[in-house]
Amino acid sequence: MSRTKDFVMRIGWPRLIIGLFFVLLIVVSPFMGLKLTDVFSDVLRRWAMFGVLVLAMVPGVQSGIGLNFGVSLGVVAGLIGSTSAIELSYRQGVQRPWADLGFALLIAIPLAAILGFLYGLLLNRVKGSEMTVSTYVGFSAIAFSNIIWLSLPFKSGVLVWPIAGEGMRNTINLEQSFGGLMSNPAVVAGLPRGLRWLAFEVGGVVIPLGVILFFLAMCFLNWLFLRSKKGIAMSAAGENTLFTRSNAINVDHMRILGTMISTVLGAVGIIMYAQIFGFLQLYNAPLMMGFQCVAAVLIGGATTRRATITNVLVGTLLFQGILTTALPVIKRLMPSGSTLSEVLRIIISNGIILYALSKTKGGNQVEK
Amino acid sequence: MEGPPILSMKGISKEFFGNQVLKNVDLIARPGEIHALVGENGAGKSTLMNILFGMPVIHSTGGFKGEIEIGGEKVTIANPHEAMNHGIGMVHQEFMLIPDFSITENIKVGREIGKPTMLSKFLGSSMDILDRRAMSKDAQNALSRIGMSIEDYVKVAGLPIGYKQFVEIAREIDKTGIKLLVFDEPTAVLTESEAERLLDIMRRIARQGIAIIFITHRLDEVLAVADSLTILRDGELIERTMTKDMTVVEIAGKMIGRKVERLVDVADTVRELDDDTVALELRNFSVAMPGEQVSQMDVSVKKGEIFGFGGLAGQGKIGIINGIMGLYPSEGDALVFGKKLQLDRLGDALRNGMAFVSEDRRGVGLLLNESIERNIIFSSMQIHNKFLWKRGPFSTLNRKQSKEHALKMIRLLDIRCTGPNQKSRSLSGGNQQKVCLARALTMDPNILIVAEPTRGIDIGAKKLVLEHLVKLNAEKGVTIVIISSELVELRSVCDRIAIVAEGKVSQILPPDASDAAFGLAMSGMSIHDAEGEGEVHHE
Numbered sequence: 001m002s003r004t005k006d007f008v009m010r011i012g013w014p015r016l017i018i019g020l021f022f023v024l025l026i027v028v029s030p031f032m033g034l035k036l037t038d039v040f041s042d043v044l045r046r047w048a049m050f051g052v053l054v055l056a057m058v059p060g061v062q063s064g065i066g067l068n069f070g071v072s073l074g075v076v077a078g079l080i081g082s083t084s085a086i087e088l089s090y091r092q093g094v095q096r097p098w099a100d101l102g103f104a105l106l107i108a109i110p111l112a113a114i115l116g117f118l119y120g121l122l123l124n125r126v127k128g129s130e131m132t133v134s135t136y137v138g139f140s141a142i143a144f145s146n147i148i149w150l151s152l153p154f155k156s157g158v159l160v161w162p163i164a165g166e167g168m169r170n171t172i173n174l175e176q177s178f179g180g181l182m183s184n185p186a187v188v189a190g191l192p193r194g195l196r197w198l199a200f201e202v203g204g205v206v207i208p209l210g211v212i213l214f215f216l217a218m219c220f221l222n223w224l225f226l227r228s229k230k231g232i233a234m235s236a237a238g239e240n241t242l243f244t245r246s247n248a249i250n251v252d253h254m255r256i257l258g259t260m261i262s263t264v265l266g267a268v269g270i271i272m273y274a275q276i277f278g279f280l281q282l283y284n285a286p287l288m289m290g291f292q293c294v295a296a297v298l299i300g301g302a303t304t305r306r307a308t309i310t311n312v313l314v315g316t317l318l319f320q321g322i323l324t325t326a327l328p329v330i331k332r333l334m335p336s337g338s339t340l341s342e343v344l345r346i347i348i349s350n351g352i353i354l355y356a357l358s359k360t361k362g363g364n365q366v367e368k
Numbered sequence: 369m370e371g372p373p374i375l376s377m378k379g380i381s382k383e384f385f386g387n388q389v390l391k392n393v394d395l396i397a398r399p400g401e402i403h404a405l406v407g408e409n410g411a412g413k414s415t416l417m418n419i420l421f422g423m424p425v426i427h428s429t430g431g432f433k434g435e436i437e438i439g440g441e442k443v444t445i446a447n448p449h450e451a452m453n454h455g456i457g458m459v460h461q462e463f464m465l466i467p468d469f470s471i472t473e474n475i476k477v478g479r480e481i482g483k484p485t486m487l488s489k490f491l492g493s494s495m496d497i498l499d500r501r502a503m504s505k506d507a508q509n510a511l512s513r514i515g516m517s518i519e520d521y522v523k524v525a526g527l528p529i530g531y532k533q534f535v536e537i538a539r540e541i542d543k544t545g546i547k548l549l550v551f552d553e554p555t556a557v558l559t560e561s562e563a564e565r566l567l568d569i570m571r572r573i574a575r576q577g578i579a580i581i582f583i584t585h586r587l588d589e590v591l592a593v594a595d596s597l598t599i600l601r602d603g604e605l606i607e608r609t610m611t612k613d614m615t616v617v618e619i620a621g622k623m624i625g626r627k628v629e630r631l632v633d634v635a636d637t638v639r640e641l642d643d644d645t646v647a648l649e650l651r652n653f654s655v656a657m658p659g660e661q662v663s664q665m666d667v668s669v670k671k672g673e674i675f676g677f678g679g680l681a682g683q684g685k686i687g688i689i690n691g692i693m694g695l696y697p698s699e700g701d702a703l704v705f706g707k708k709l710q711l712d713r714l715g716d717a718l719r720n721g722m723a724f725v726s727e728d729r730r731g732v733g734l735l736l737n738e739s740i741e742r743n744i745i746f747s748s749m750q751i752h753n754k755f756l757w758k759r760g761p762f763s764t765l766n767r768k769q770s771k772e773h774a775l776k777m778i779r780l781l782d783i784r785c786t787g788p789n790q791k792s793r794s795l796s797g798g799n800q801q802k803v804c805l806a807r808a809l810t811m812d813p814n815i816l817i818v819a820e821p822t823r824g825i826d827i828g829a830k831k832l833v834l835e836h837l838v839k840l841n842a843e844k845g846v847t848i849v850i851i852s853s854e855l856v857e858l859r860s861v862c863d864r865i866a867i868v869a870e871g872k873v874s875q876i877l878p879p880d881a882s883d884a885a886f887g888l889a890m891s892g893m894s895i896h897d898a899e900g901e902g903e904v905h906h907e
Contacts, residue, residue, distance in 0.1 A: 227764045232742070233750055242732040246693050246724065247747050248715015306737060 063258020074266020081108025620887025
C-alpha cells in the first residue's frame with residue numbers, strides 16, 4: 001500500500017492522470033479509424049519538434065526568473081536567423097540545405113544571446129513579477145517582429161510576397177532549404193548514404209532520429225551545465241538569493257545568464273521546430289509559443305522555482321502527445337464539416353495550460 | 369502612589385507548546401503610577417503584554433492561567449478591541465501610523481466623528497461625512513495634554529521619528545476613558561533629547577491619573593521616571609519593588625542573575641593566546657541593517673581567541689556578521705589580519721579566509737531544496753574551486769569527492785539523516801544548523817563567525833555544536849567569533865564577551881564578570897557609570 005503511495009507521490013497525481021488519459025487516447029484511437037502507426041509517428045515527431053523549446057524553460061526557472069513566457073524573443077531571433085540564411089543562399093544563387101541550417105544557427109545564436117542579455121537586464125529590474133513582465137515581453141517581441149518581417153530588404157522569392165515583391169510571407173516553405181533535413185525520411189532519402197540514419201521508418205512508424213538525437217544532446221549539455229560550477233551557482237541564485245549572495249555570487253549576473261541561455265535555446269528550438277515542420281511561420285504564428293512550452297514543462301512536474309531535464313522529457317511527451325492524439329479522436333466524434341474540433345483544440349490546449357499553472361506545485365515537492 | 373490598583377494580573381502562567389514562558393507572574397499598576405517592566409529578551413515581557421491585550425496568539429495557543437482585574441473587577445479580555453474598551457492603550461515600538469494621513473486623521477482613525485448626511489439616513493452611519501472641525505479640536509486637545517504644539521493637519525509622512533511617537537501617544541490619550549497605557553520600548557528609536565522629552569510626557573500623563581507600564585531595557589530611564597518596577601527573568605517574577613529602594617546595579621544583577629553553567633565539557637586545554645596578532649578588527653564600522661543597526665563600532669579580536677558578541681535583540685550584534693558577509697551595506701573598515709576588506713566587493717571576506725554561519729538558517733544558511741551534500745560543499749566549491757572536475761571547457765561537480773567529504777562531515781558532526789542525498793529542508797533544526805556549520809568548516813577558515821549557533825535547537829545538539837567550536841579553536845587555532853543572544857552560552861565558551869548596545873560595543877567583559885556588569889552593559893552602561901553617575905539621573 002505505502003509502496004503504491006510512494007510511487008504516486010514520486011510521479012505526482014497530475015502526471016499519473018494525464019499519463020493514463022494519454023494511454024486511453026492511444027488505446028481508443030484505432031477504434032476511431034486512426035492508424036496506430038500514424039499516431040506513434042505523430043507523437044514522436046511533435047515530441048522532437050517542441051523538445052528544445054521546452055528545454056528553454058529550464059535555465060530560466062533555475063536562475064530564478066520563473067517560467068520564461070518571453071521565449072518568443074528567442075523564437076524571433078531564430079526566425080531572423082533562418083530567413084537570413086535562406087536569403088544568403090538566394091543571393092549567392094545556390095541551394096544548400098545544410099549550410100542554411102548552419103548559418104541559421106550561426107546568426108540566430110549570437111542574436112538571441114544579445115537579446116537575452118537585454119531581456120535579462122529588464123527582468124532584473126522587475127523582480128517579483130517576472131512572469132507577468134515576460135508574458136508581455138513575449139507579446140511585444142512578436143509585435144515588433146511583425147515590423148521586421150515587413151521591412152527586411154530580402155529578395156528571395158521563397159521569402160517575399162510574390163505580387164508585392166517586398167515584405168515576407170506568412171508561411172515560408174523550407175522545401176528547398178533545411179526542411180525535414182533531419183526528420184523526414186523522404187528528404188533524408190536524397191542525402192548521401194552515410195546520413196540515411198537521420199530519419200527512417202520502422203514498421204510504419206517514422207523515427208526522426210536526427211532531431212531526437214539533437215534534442216537529447218541539447219538536454220545532455222544542459223544537464224552538464226547544471227552540474228558545472230556556474231550552473232550550480234545559477235541554480236542556487238534561483239533558489240535562495242540571500243544564500244547565493246552570502247557565497248559571493250552575483251545573483252543578478254546569474255539571472256542574466258539564465259535568461260540568455262533560455263533565449264538562445266528558444267532560438268535553436270524554433271529552428272529545429274521549423275526543420276521538422278518544413279515551414280517557417282512568421283508574424284503572429286509564434287504568439288502563443290511560450291504558453292505551450294510553459295504548459296509542457298509544468299505538466300512534466302516542474303514548479304515555477306524548480307525544473308529538471310526529466311520534467312522537460314516527460315512534460316513534452318504528455319502535452320504534445322495529448323494534443324496530437326486527442327484532436328483526431330475528437331474530430332471523428334464531431335459532426336463532419338463543423339469547426340467544433342478547432343474550438344475544442346483551443347479549449348484543450350488552454351485547459352491544459354490553466355490546469356498546469358494551477359498545479360505549479362509539483363506532485364513530489366511539498367512546500368512547507 | 370497608594371490606592372487600589374487599576375490593573376492587577378494575578379498568577380499568570382502561560383506555555384507555548386509545552387514550553388513554560390510565564391510562571392505564576394503578578395503585575396500590578398496603580399493610577400498615576402509609572403511602573404517599569406524589565407527583563408532580558410525572552411523573560412516573558414511581551415507574552416505578558418500579549419495576554420493583557422488578548423492577542424490572538426495567546427488564545428490560539430491554548431490561552432493562559434491566572435486572573436486579570438481591572439479597577440477591582442475580574443475581566444476576561446478576548447481580543448485587543450475589548451482591551452481598548454477596558455481603557456487599556458498601547459504605544460508601540462514600531463509606529464502604527466498611516467503616513468499619508470494627517471496627524472488628526474491618524475489620531476482619530478477608527479474613531480472618526482461624523483455628521484449625518486442624506487446618504488447616511490438610508491445607508492447608516494458609515495456614510496456620515498467627517499466632522500473635521502470636531503476631530504481637529506479633539507486632536508489638538510490630545511496633543512496639548514502631552515505638551516505638544518504642532519499643526520494637526522500636517523501629514524505624518526514627513527515628521528521626524530520623535531514626533532511620530534508623540535502622535536502615537538496622542539492617539540492613545542484621545543481614547544475616552546483611557547486608564548492604563550503601555551509603552552513598549554518607546555525610547556529605542558529616539559534620539560537622546562527626544563527620549564528626554566518622552567519621559568517628560570510620561571510623567572505628565574501619569575499626573576493626569578493614568579497608570580503607565582513602561583517596558584524598556586534602559587535602566588537609567590527606569591530610575592529616572594518609574595515609581596515602581598517588576599523584574600522578570602525566564603518567565604518568573606523576581607521582584608516587585610519601589611524604584612527608590614533600588615540601584616541600577618541591583619536591578620541589572622537581578623535581571624541577569626544566573627549562575628554560569630558549563631554547557632561544554634571539553635577539558636580545558638592550555639591555549640596560547642597571541643596577544644599581539646589581531647585577527648579581526650572593526651574600525652568605525654557601521655552596518656545599515658534594518659532593526660540591527662551597527663553604528664561606528666570599534667573592536668578587535670585576537671588571533672586564536674573565542675570572542676563573543678552579546679546584547680539584547682535589535683541592538684546591532686546581528687548586524688556585525690551581516691555587514692562583514694556583505695549582505696547589508698556597511699561603512700568603515702573591517703581588517704582581517706591587518707588586511708582591509710573591500711566589503712563592497714561581494715565575497716571579499718570569504719576569499720580572505722573567513723567563514724560564516726548565519727543567524728538566519730533557513731533564509732540565508734541553507735539551500736532547502738538541495739541535498740545535504742550540495743549544501744556542505746557549496747561555498748568551498750564556489751570560492752576555492754574545490755570538488756570540481758575539469759572536463760573540457762566545463763568544470764563539473766566531482767560527485768565522488770563531494771560525497772566522500774559530505775559523509776565525513778556527517779560523521780564528524782553527527783548529522784542525523786538518511787544520507788548525503790537527503791534534502792536539507794527535511795532535517796530538524798539542530799541538524800540543519802550542523803549542515804550550516806559543516807559548510808563553514810569545509811571552507812577551512814582562519815576566522816569563523818557564528819551567529820546564534822544554538823537558536824531553536826535542542827540541548828544535545830546545542831552542546832555538540834558548542835563543543836565542536838571549542839575543539840576547532842583548540843586544535844586548529846581557528847579564531848572564533850560567536851554572536852549570541854544567550855549570555856549563558858557565551859559565558860561558557862568565550863574568552864572575552866563584547867556586549868553590544870545601540871550599535872556600539874558598550875563593554876568588553878570576561879566571562880566571569882558579575883551578573884550586574886552584564887546587565888548594565890546591556891543597557892549601555894558600565895558598572896562605574898552606575899556607581900558613580902547613576903544617581904545623577906534621579907530628580
